[in-house]
Amino acid sequence: MPTEHLLQVDDLRVDFDGEGGPARVLRGVSWHVDRGETLAILGESGSGKSVTAQVIMGILASPPARIAGGAVRWEGRDLLTLPEAARREVRGEGIGMVFQDSLSALNPVLKVGPQVGETLRTRLGLSRREARTRAIELMRQARIPDPERRFGQYPHQFSGGMRQRVVIAMALALSPQVLIADEPTTALDATVQVQILRLLQALQQESGMGLVLITHDFGAVASIADRVAVMYAGRVVETGAVRDVFRRPAHPYTKALLDAVPRADRRAGRLAALPGQPPVLRGDSAGCPFRFRCSLAHDACDEREPVLSEHERGHWSACHLGKDVISGALPARS
Incomplete structure (x- = not known):
């Protein structure tokens, strides 16, 4: 990936120390987001979505976490190599969360x-009155009546929902160029979820910032995202334009997740389910981590882990049978 992306995560690896040895929570995560673009990070709990965001923001607890390699590039600079004072300047002004x-x-x-006004006073040096005026503007911008x-x-x-709008106003205080929203609609009812998503979309369009949406929600991804990166067991296993990934998934995991989503055009009945849990990887694990839950697993899946490969223009997946999955020749579990 070229270095001119606004925010780029490149081969990020993170271990968590434990009694049984280090658990490899991130195993070479790579993605990017540009100005005016919405990237959705999708996957089960434990896939590494939020850990990636915490590394970017410099708030990952260490120990037990340990960054084992990779880079997080902000306008070409690797944030992981910057001193804390320089990271603090990027946090909030460059990247909000x-x-x-x-x-x-x-x-x-x-x-x-x-x-809401605290950051304005501590980072921008505004007076109490100036911070109050600006905080009210930010709350109005976040559509707080x-x-x-x-x-x-x-x-x-x-x-x-209104508390979440306050948190959004706080994140916008320093006019970040990228906003990371980590499950911003959790525990909200369906109507409020839509309102929050539409608010984020409107704010992005008004400011031209990049938006990274971390979510489990396929509907949220379909409604506002341009591209999606699907994570499994600490790495991106499929990425591409939302319309391409949702219409023609190229990884059995993505296909299984899509099959489990309720749809109005399907007959009522038992929803498809993906059995098992993502593995906890320790040491050098050979083979594809998804093979234990995959109906297409074969000998090559036991022997080596697939690399992320481009099957169609801009559409990548890490599956030995990716071309067959995307063509429908070998449909994944349904």
């Missing part, structure tokens, strides 16, 4: 307005 749990992201004993009044309210006085 919306966390999935708004209750944890907000201090319950402080009013929300000052929490009557922000002048709600500036002085506490988090418990906000609904889950």
Whole structure:
């Protein structure tokens, strides 16, 4: 991948130390996002989506985590090699993050307005009055009704969806060029989920920032993302334009996930399910990590792990039978 991408993760590897030896949580993750683009990171819990975001933001707890290799390039600079002071400048101004749990992201004993304005005072040196004015503007930008009044309210006085809007306003405080949204619709009802997704989409279009959406939700991906990267067992196993990956998946894992999504054009009945759990990989594991859950697994899958290969223009997957899966010649489990 070329270095001119706005944010680029390149062969990122992270181990977590444990009693049984280091667990390889990220095993060569690579993706990128550009200005004005939405990249969705999709996969099961434990696939490494949020860990990747924490590495980018420099907030991954170490120990137990240890970065074993790779790079995170921001406008060509490797963030992993920068001193903490330089990382702090990028954090917020260059890259902002919306966390999935708004209750944890907000201090319950402080009013929300000052929490939105805190970064403005500490990073930009604004006065209390200037920070208040700007915080109200940010709350209005996040579509919070009557922000002048709600500036002085506490988090418990906000609904889950409104708290998430406050967290979004905080993330926008320093006008980041890339916004990472980690499961931003968790624990919200369906109507509010759509509102939050539309808000993120509108904010991206207004500012031209890049948006990285970490999610389990195929509907969210289909509605606002341009490209998708599907993760499994600590690496990207398929990536491409959303329309290409969803219409013609090139990896059995992606196909199995799509088969498990309820659809209006299918007869009612038992949903397809993918059995088992993602493996915990330790040491040098040979073979494809998905082979234990894959109906297409054969000898080559036991012997070596497939590399990410381009099967169609801009559509990549890590599967020995990727060309056959994408053509439908060997449909995955349904």
